[in-house]
Amino acid sequence: MMKRKVWAGAITGVLMLSLLSGCGGSNDKAENNGSKNAAPDASASTNVAKEDVNLRLYTYGTEEAYNWKHTLEAFEAATPGVTVELVQLSEKGDTQEAFKKLDLEAASSAQMDVLMFSDPAGYAQRVALGMAEPLDDFIAKDGFKVEEDYKVDTHLDGKVYALPGKFNPWYVLLNKNHLDEAGLAVPTDWTWDEFADYAKKLTKGEGAQKRYGTYFHGPQAGGWMEFLKLKMENQPQNAEFLKSDGLSNLDDPNFKATLELRLRMEKEDKSSVPYSDIISQKLAYRTQFFNESASMLLIGSWMNTEIGGTDKVPLNFNVAVAPFPKNNAADETGLTPVTTDYVAVAAKSKNKEAAYKFVRWYTTEGQIVQGKNIPAWSKVTSEQVSGIIDTILAGTKNPEKVDKKALVDTLVASKASAIIPPATYQAEVYKAINEEYEKMILGDQDVDTTVKNAQERVDKIIAANKK
Structure with a gap:
């Protein structure tokens, strides 16, 4: 699940300790599909x-998720004299547990060379604490630009402290059988108006047996807030509720336009599953899509491992994939919410050049060697992505039911908006906006009142936290 975690309060003591203790210095197997010309070779960066x-x-x-043994062996084979010791922070991949252990290690005298952060909040907050080394000098020496070489721009306050690893963009899953029945083509580039039109045409029946055109899984209790930023998230800049300076971005017309879209689809078109049902029945997005209760599902591409069906959730129809819709036909294609790994050099490392060399290799050629995820590296070819997708789909029950070309094309075309470092009070902002949306969708206030109330509440939260 893509939930942005804001790390404050509970770990403040540990983080402060890490500052005081001087942790901040200057601050399963996959084929290597064509990787021989995929990235700078292991000797191209800096001399170890x-x-x-x-x-x-x-x-x-x-x-299981990262294929570490195979990946690290490949790096060591290409880089004589350098070995990589894996420090596993959570055996079950729990990012919250991992962050707590990482902070404790940073506050100790433990050797740390390469760090991985799982979300923008974790990345931004630990950079602010001086845990990560700026990589700008290394990058300049290698002669590339992050915003050109990667689909995720990891700049924070003008500097780069990490390079992005995996690339999990959001996309739209579609029931291809339902599309064929309605005479609709698989979209390759579409707008929100077209998405709403598809949803309306795919809606069928009444009552308990009604099939909806789409299912929106959020917002819920301040989580899954991507579903209240639909028309903001496909902008190159300012895709969040807050701007990079910490001020409110709710005056962006696309915030109001998102509310209007959600209201129209649920109340007028009656093409999206009612919010009251989602909350009262605690509906699950997998069930809604795979049980064919909804024809389209907007979700993150972590679903790649499941869209071919699993033992738990079987697939009984053909699946197509379409890109995240955009606001206007002339807008840039492919901008979408994205989750990634932020791979950094530890500021306390005594082997910074070698650590950087690993980070650069791992986030380029290493991603293809790993073969578990789509890389954020923009130089990866459609052929290489296709090979990784083959491996991923092979782990599902019915890979033949997935439109692989549509999936690969969508993933290759996707890219992230600029990172906006999350505020420590982001959870409060999410909760306030969620509550105002709930009043609107349940009929207690109109769109304009919702925008006004949300703006006022968010401005008060910002002011209270600036004292």
């Missing part, structure tokens, strides 16, 4: 000292 170097990599990623 001649004596043997052992790097310690701190990660929440499990062996």
Whole structure:
């Protein structure tokens, strides 16, 4: 699930301790599909000292999800004299547990060389605490730009402290059988108006047996807030409720336009599952889609491992994939919410050049060697993505039912908006906006009142936290 976690309060003491203790210095197997010309070779970055170097990599990623043994062996084979020691922070891949252990390690005298952060909040907050080394000098020496070489721009306050690993963009899953029945083509580039039109045409029946055109899984209790930013998230900049300076972004016309879209689809078109049903019945998005209660599902591509069907959730129809819709036909295609891994060099590392060399390799060629996820590296080819998807779908029950070309094309075309470092009070902002939306969708206030109340509440939260 893509839930942005805001790390404050509970770990403040540990984080402060890490500051005081001086942790901040300057601050399963997959084929290597065509990777021989996929990235700079292991000697292209910087010269490692001649004596043997052992790097310690701190990660929440499990062996099952990240194929570490194979990946690290490949790096070591290409980089004589450098070994990588895996420090597993959570055996079950629990990012919350991993962050707590990482903070404790940072506050100790433990050797740390490479760090992985699982979300923008974790990345931004630990950069602010001086845990990650700026990579700008290394990057300049290698002669590339992050915003050109990767689909996720990891700049924070003008500097780069991590390179992105995996790339999980959001997309739209579609029931291809339902599309065929309605005479609708699989979209390759579409707008929200077209998405709403599809949903209306795919809606069928009445009462308990009604089939809805789409299912929106959020917002819920301040979570799944992606569903209240639909028309903001496909903008290159300012895709969040807050701007990079911490001020409210709720005056963006696309916030109001998102509310209007949700209201129209549920109340007028009656093409989306009612919010009251989602909350009262605690509906699950997998069930809604795979049980064919909804024809389209807007969700993250972590679903790649499931869209071909699993033992738990079988697939009884053909699945197509379409890109995240955009606001206007002339807008840039492919911008969508994205989750990634932020791979950083520890500020306290005594082997920064070797650590950077690993980070660069891992986030380029290493992602293809790993073969578990789509890379955020923009130089990856459609052929390489296709090979990774083959491996992923092979682990499902009915890979032949998935439109692989539509999936690959969508993933290759996707890219992220600029990161906006989350505020420590982001959870309060989410909760307030969620509550105002709930009043609107349940009929207690109109759209304009909802926008006004949300703006006022968010401005008060911001003011209270700036004192």
